[in-house]
Amino acid sequence: MSFHKYHEKVQEGDTVILYLGYENMHAIQIKRGAVFQTKYGALKHNDIIGTIYGSRVHCPKGYLYVLYPTPELWTSNLPHRTQILYSTDISVVSLQLDLKPGAVVVESGTGSASLSHAIIRSILPDGHLYTFEFHKERAQKAEEEFKDHGLSEYVTVTHKDVCQFGFDLEDVADAVFLDLPVPWDALPSAKKALKKQGGRICSFSPCIEQVQKTCACLDELGFEEISTMECLVRNYDVRTINLPNPEFSKEKSKSQPTDTRKMEQEDMDTDSPKGDDSVKCEESADTNSKACDVKDKNQSGDVLDVPSWDYIGRKSDANFTFKSGISLGRMPGHTGYLTFATLYPL
Numbered sequence: 001m002s003f004h005k006y007h008e009k010v011q012e013g014d015t016v017i018l019y020l021g022y023e024n025m026h027a028i029q030i031k032r033g034a035v036f037q038t039k040y041g042a043l044k045h046n047d048i049i050g051t052i053y054g055s056r057v058h059c060p061k062g063y064l065y066v067l068y069p070t071p072e073l074w075t076s077n078l079p080h081r082t083q084i085l086y087s088t089d090i091s092v093v094s095l096q097l098d099l100k101p102g103a104v105v106v107e108s109g110t111g112s113a114s115l116s117h118a119i120i121r122s123i124l125p126d127g128h129l130y131t132f133e134f135h136k137e138r139a140q141k142a143e144e145e146f147k148d149h150g151l152s153e154y155v156t157v158t159h160k161d162v163c164q165f166g167f168d169l170e171d172v173a174d175a176v177f178l179d180l181p182v183p184w185d186a187l188p189s190a191k192k193a194l195k196k197q198g199g200r201i202c203s204f205s206p207c208i209e210q211v212q213k214t215c216a217c218l219d220e221l222g223f224e225e226i227s228t229m230e231c232l233v234r235n236y237d238v239r240t241i242n243l244p245n246p247e248f249s250k251e252k253s254k255s256q257p258t259d260t261r262k263m264e265q266e267d268m269d270t271d272s273p274k275g276d277d278s279v280k281c282e283e284s285a286d287t288n289s290k291a292c293d294v295k296d297k298n299q300s301g302d303v304l305d306v307p308s309w310d311y312i313g314r315k316s317d318a319n320f321t322f323k324s325g326i327s328l329g330r331m332p333g334h335t336g337y338l339t340f341a342t343l344y345p346l
């Protein structure tokens, strides 16, 4: 099969994605006579051969969908031989390295080839990826996968320690990507691999100390526009928020107690790690007072009949109710820092 040349029906030898749910997918290679066990019972490969990609296939106790693989689906389902880059970071890398059809890219280490698949998709049909891995079995496995996925002609896998022996490439690459424990050792050789007309480089490191050392080395080697970023997925809860209409009369505002400290504390509490009920209060236009109101929701998302009230204790008849996205107080999901730099022509 070929990841990049779509065909309509499942054939023997194809790598397909079995979709049982967002959190339940499997990548399998179709072999005549083979059987794959799912939570809905046994799935015979023979029953999938010839079906149209995207169609529903029935198992003894349920059904699933057969999907054509994309780099994103492959990243979510590939066999892990190492830590991998996920689609969130990959999207930033692809953009910042300016990957496009025809680009030549150098990468190390190959690892589980999660990023490699995405790079190849971006540089097709006339670009090339040179990927380097010093672990022999990982290099071999990646090569086999590229062959199975019909990508061999776009990638060269080399089994090599790039920190010790370098890439042995000169004036060929538009971009270099490093996912190595000691990236600074590979930087002089990476610089040599970049085209004389210049190019972009990226180094992925989980720790800030590695980032600092990489940045210092990039600077010494004459790279410019050095910048480090972290890309995190931010989830939002959809909430129904009920704001009382503000009171603008001076008389009312004088009579209002201005215990804002208490309200600020309440704000902070709602921003607590639990995060579920975090709703920022709106500051009213002419007073120090803040007022906000969150209607409770049941599991199905319906608004429950909670009486409307504000923090200064008055019942309010005229309210403004709206839906809003509320971000959680904390954003877990650190994988690493991406350091980018540009090499300009001399």
Ligand SMILES: C[S@@+](CC[C@H](N)C(=O)[O-])C[C@H]1O[C@@H](n2cnc3c(N)ncnc32)[C@H](O)[C@@H]1O
Pocket: 082, 083, 084, 085, 108, 109, 110, 111, 112, 113, 114, 115, 116, 132, 133, 134, 135, 138, 160, 161, 162, 163, 164, 179, 180, 181
């Ligand atoms: C975290 S993995 C890379 C994962 C890859 N980016 C992916 O998305 O699947 C790092 C890889 O670098 C390889 N490696 C470490 N030092 C190396 C070196 N000096 N030369 C070549 N490969 C190296 C390791 O064997 C490992 O497979």
